[in-house]
Amino acid sequence: MERPGSGRNATFENVTDPRIKYCDPIGIPRIYNTPNLFKFVQTPDCVYIFHETGSYWRQIAMNKEHPKDPGPSWWGDSVGKYEGNTLVVDTIGFNDKTRLDHLGRPHTDALHLTERWRRVDPQTLQLDLTFDDPKAYTRPFPGRRLFQLSHREFIDNSCSYSENEQMQENMINAIVKPPSK
Numbered sequence: 001m002e003r004p005g006s007g008r009n010a011t012f013e014n015v016t017d018p019r020i021k022y023c024d025p026i027g028i029p030r031i032y033n034t035p036n037l038f039k040f041v042q043t044p045d046c047v048y049i050f051h052e053t054g055s056y057w058r059q060i061a062m063n064k065e066h067p068k069d070p071g072p073s074w075w076g077d078s079v080g081k082y083e084g085n086t087l088v089v090d091t092i093g094f095n096d097k098t099r100l101d102h103l104g105r106p107h108t109d110a111l112h113l114t115e116r117w118r119r120v121d122p123q124t125l126q127l128d129l130t131f132d133d134p135k136a137y138t139r140p141f142p143g144r145r146l147f148q149l150s151h152r153e154f155i156d157n158s159c160s161y162s163e164n165e166q167m168q169e170n171m172i173n174a175i176v177k178p179p180s181k
Contacts, residue, residue: 025074026053027098028091029113029129032145037154047080047087052154060089072109074098089115100131108135123149 026034036052047060060080070077070093077093091113100107114130129143 025056025098027074027094028058028076029115029131029143030099030101031056032127032147033101037150037152039154047089050154066090066092072096076111076113085118087115087117089117091115106136107131107133110135120146125149 031038031051031053034053038049038051041048041050045062047062049058049060051057056075058075058078060078062080064079066077066079072093072095074095074097076091078089078091080087080089082088092111094107094109094111094113096106096108098107099105110133112132114132116128118126120126125147127145127147129145130140131137131143132140
């Protein structure tokens with residue numbers, strides 16, 4: 001049973017979220033549910049998305065095909081193209097070690113994620129997602145996020161096992177300890 005660290009079924013006791021337990025990469029699309037910044041950098045061959053969360057980055061090969069057998073990875077294999085003013089990112093080749101969101105919704109190695117990024121006005125970026133994972137869900141389903149432009153610079157925000165261990169000792173264990181008699 002999933003025991004997430006946030007949401008309606010949140011628990012700090014025996015949490016199963018590998019992001020919280022081991023500082024595993026957060027993965028996509030879950031990273032877009034964090035309140036941290038990200039930046040796009042485009043070169044002639046790639047679009048890179050740099051994330052403040054954990055100092056992660058993604059490489060999106062432009063106008064190329066996926067390899068025949070992309071090995072499973074934390075971030076999957078991403079290829080992109082422009083359809084008008086929309087950046088369309090197609091990602092396959094995920095491992096099954098991340099979650100779709102902070103509530104613990106799972107996915108399998110069959111996840112096929114399509115992201116459609118477009119600027120709806122000078123201050124707003126819209127992300128439309130299509131999730132297709134026939135091993136985990138009966139049919140594809142959509143999602144949408146809106147992001148507001150920020151002029152703040154990235155701050156140091158990394159996950160380290162020692163910091164998680166310290167948080168476990170100082171905060172979580174203190175919360176879940178039964179009251180003394």
